[in-house]
Amino acid sequence: xxxxxxxxxxxxxxxxxxxxxxxxxxxxxxxxxxxxxxxxxxxxxxxxxxxxxxxxxxxxxxxxxxxxxxxxxxxxxxxxxxxxxxxxxxxxxxxxxxxxxxxxxxxxxxxxxxxxxxxxxxxxxxxxxxxxxxxxxxxxxxxxxxxxxxxxxxxxxxxxxxxxxxxxxxxxxxxxxxxxxxxxxxxxxxx
Numbered sequence: 001x002x003x004x005x006x007x008x009x010x011x012x013x014x015x016x017x018x019x020x021x022x023x024x025x026x027x028x029x030x031x032x033x034x035x036x037x038x039x040x041x042x043x044x045x046x047x048x049x050x051x052x053x054x055x056x057x058x059x060x061x062x063x064x065x066x067x068x069x070x071x072x073x074x075x076x077x078x079x080x081x082x083x084x085x086x087x088x089x090x091x092x093x094x095x096x097x098x099x100x101x102x103x104x105x106x107x108x109x110x111x112x113x114x115x116x117x118x119x120x121x122x123x124x125x126x127x128x129x130x131x132x133x134x135x136x137x138x139x140x141x142x143x144x145x146x147x148x149x150x151x152x153x154x155x156x157x158x159x160x161x162x163x164x165x166x167x168x169x170x171x172x173x174x175x176x177x178x179x180x181x182x183x184x185x186x187x188x189x190x191x
Contacts, residue, residue, distance in 0.1 A: 002080040003118065004059050004172025006148040006156075009181055011139035014039035014052030021134025022056070025119060032105055034116040035131045040162060042184035049180035050189065053162060054140060056131065057082055057103045057116035058171030065095035065104055065115075073113070074104075080172060081118050089113055100165040118142060145172050152176060161186050 014037050022028070022035040035056040042049050059082045065074045066082060073089035076082055084095075084104070089112040095104040096113055104115040119129035123142070127133070132140045141148060149156060156174040159166035160181040163173070175181075 002059070002061060002145045002172045003143065004080075004145045004148070004174070005056065005118075006141040006143070006152055006174050006176075007054060008139045008152075008176040009051055009053055009160075009178040010176055011137040012037070012052045012054055013137060013139075015136065017134045017136055018054050018131035018140060021130040022116070025122075025130035026114075032107065032114075034103075034105070034114070038162070039189040040181070040186035041189055042161075042180050042186050049178075049184075051178040051180045051186075053160075053175075053181065054131070054135075055101065055103075055163075057118070058101055058169070058173040059118065061170035061172060062168075064098040064100060064169055068094050068098040070094060081120065082115070083117050083120065084113065084115050086110070086112055086114070100168055101163075101171075145174060148174055157182075 016037045019033055019035050019037050023033055026034060037054045039050060039052040059080060063082050066076055071088050071090055073085045074095050091111045093106050096106050104113045107114045129142050132142050157177050158171050158173050160177055
């Protein structure tokens with residue numbers, strides 16, 4: 001079994017409610033975030049398309065952060081979720097630098113790396129990750145990847161122009177993609 005996220009780009013509006021819910025749950029301040037939402041455009045006028053997407057830990061099957069962590073602070077549990085042990089972290093930033101998705105963040109105040117844990121404690125109590133619960137458009141789900149694939153169809157992908165490297169780490173991520181996210185060079189739209 002591999003646990004991970006389903007993202008429906010056709011529903012995501014880039015509203016950042018998932019980002020706010022994550023920051024609130026994890027008591028993150030400033031620019032530190034474990035989940036981010038972005039909006040991109042592709043094409044040139046008059047043929048421009050846009051898409052939004054939310055990004056977080058992909059709880060990869062072969063996570064580079066786990067493979068490169070010198071202390072074992074980054075590890076996978078039995079369900080395949082990538083977790084971080086703050087007490088074992090030495091703050092070397094190896095995980096930050098090795099993740100192709102730029103997911104682990106360095107906490108300057110605590111002098112350690114931190115990341116999404118898929119709201120492990122909330123899920124153990126029967127709830128959903130804060131980002132999933134906070135999404136007003138129901139563009140996010142978390143669960144067994146095989147079950148998510150069954151529930152959402154066979155046209156799902158794990159790689160887009162803004163989610164590269166699926167062959168390297170095998171992310172536990174399935175995406176209902178907008179065509180704009182599969183072609184062209186995306187340019188982030190600044191808010």
